[in-house]
Amino acid sequence: MWHCIIFVLIGPSWSRFYVNGFPAPIPPRCMIPRVSLRFPFSLLAANMALHSGAFDPTQVDDPSPDYHASVVRSNSAATGSSTAASSTWSGSYEDSLRSPTSINVEPVNGKPVKGKYIFRLSLKVDKSERPLGDPTILNLSVDPRKLEFVVFVFPGKSTIPAGCLWSYRVWLRVNFVDHRIFGDDELWVGKDPEFSAITDASFARLTTVNANSQVYDGVVGRARVQFIVKWTHLAEGLYKYTIEYESAGVGASLVEDFRLTVHGDPRSVSFLIYTVPMSSMPAGASHRIRVWLKTLLPFPDQDNQSSNISLPFNDSYIYQRIWKSDSLKLGARLDFFALGTKMIMGYSNGPPKTFTVSHIRDRDRFDTRGTIEFG
Structure with missing residues (x-):
């Protein structure tokens, strides 16, 4: 090679x-x-x-x-x-x-x-x-x-x-x-970019670090959201990262396969995750989301390292944007009636009903043996 x-x-x-x-x-x-x-x-x-x-x-x-x-x-x-x-x-x-x-x-x-x-x-x-x-x-x-x-x-x-x-x-x-x-x-x-200059940005906060995952808590459209970062060891120093979100028991995958080589403890790698609301109807339903890789910048001069460490909040970081999306649809207590009088709202027609599909043709169509029908 x-x-x-x-x-x-x-x-x-x-x-x-x-x-x-x-x-x-x-x-x-x-x-x-x-x-x-x-x-x-x-x-x-x-x-x-x-x-x-x-x-x-x-x-x-x-x-x-x-x-x-x-x-x-x-x-x-x-x-x-x-x-x-x-x-x-x-x-x-x-x-x-x-x-x-x-x-x-x-x-x-x-x-x-x-x-x-x-x-x-x-x-x-x-x-x-x-x-x-x-x-x-x-x-x-x-x-x-x-x-x-x-x-x-x-x-x-x-x-x-x-x-x-x-x-x-x-x-x-x-x-x-x-x-x-x-x-x-x-x-x-x-x-050390000035992320504070981003108007109306909502930043997720790192709250939990486990052996192979990190959890970031944030608020998106007044909804409390957890962003879960997981990694899997593939080879020496090579890791596969996935990022998903969860809110009120429902979630989805954001990043499915991000490869990163880490020469050290993978828990030392962290991310900056934030969302920015977009103009939408109802308000607060659409958001931009950005994910940045955050890496601590080591002191270039080892001779001055002792003096630098003594100063609080003196760390510097390098940020790399690794993923973005402008189609995060999520919000709490959305006002759907603001869509106007021409909107026709659907209503539940009772509790969900469970039934069993026995016919082969229907089973292939639903791709499962059981399903839930919402009336």
Whole structure:
């Protein structure tokens, strides 16, 4: 497996890109030695020269990358050892992007031969790592040690909270030919965003932490709601997360399969969950919901760690938005009569009745042996 890691400091926030840095479980029969090659390099930028005068990222989908600024090649042997190179580009923005980077490539069959290779992109913050986008599969007939990569990010449009939306591009360059392998305009990440600027937001509060779950209590449309986060261990450091909600004995799944690599105790990972009411009839029935991954930002300077710890409320966190929906329909004591006089309201015609379906055709139609009829 050729390994390539990409670290990027976006604005004031600590984050790292990984190409093929997201491990996948390997069946026992596939446990064979793999060749590993690492391409470390570093980038230092002041919010990207790509934003100077001639380039407007809102008008150009894929700007031509500045290869002299960002392309680095490693000529290290395939033993896992490597040599590092660094490059810089400059710009006019005050917030700097510090990007110690490196990149990884994995052969599909596990052998370093000509054929199909998988490129994976993931984002790592401290001890947690999550995938970005879907893997890309390419046919390689060149020496993977001679691959070159161009990685850059640029800020997106104005958002609330401010400074959290980014676009990223990852290009593969071989023999002066460029192939874009990753790109997205919806990377939400930031250090200590001002969530308080979100009008009418209702934040869920972490109340319970168990061995494999967390419970967050919140209020949505005047209804008390619990958001339950559960995780399952899949492989070494790899976990599958699910998020569901429950209110008054009824609930549903929100996130069914979120993969996260945690280098440590999974209970140390937490989430920020909040809802924002939308205009609806009846009022309070429709909500936007956002889920952010919350990671503690370690102190960069170990020498000053003792002085920093002595200060209360001095922790900083990196937040990454991992899921959103604008269709959460939930509320307590909704005023359905506000829909108007043209509405025809239905009423219960008695208690529910239970009956047994015996005919095969009816059983197939109901897909069950018993059902409840609400009259």
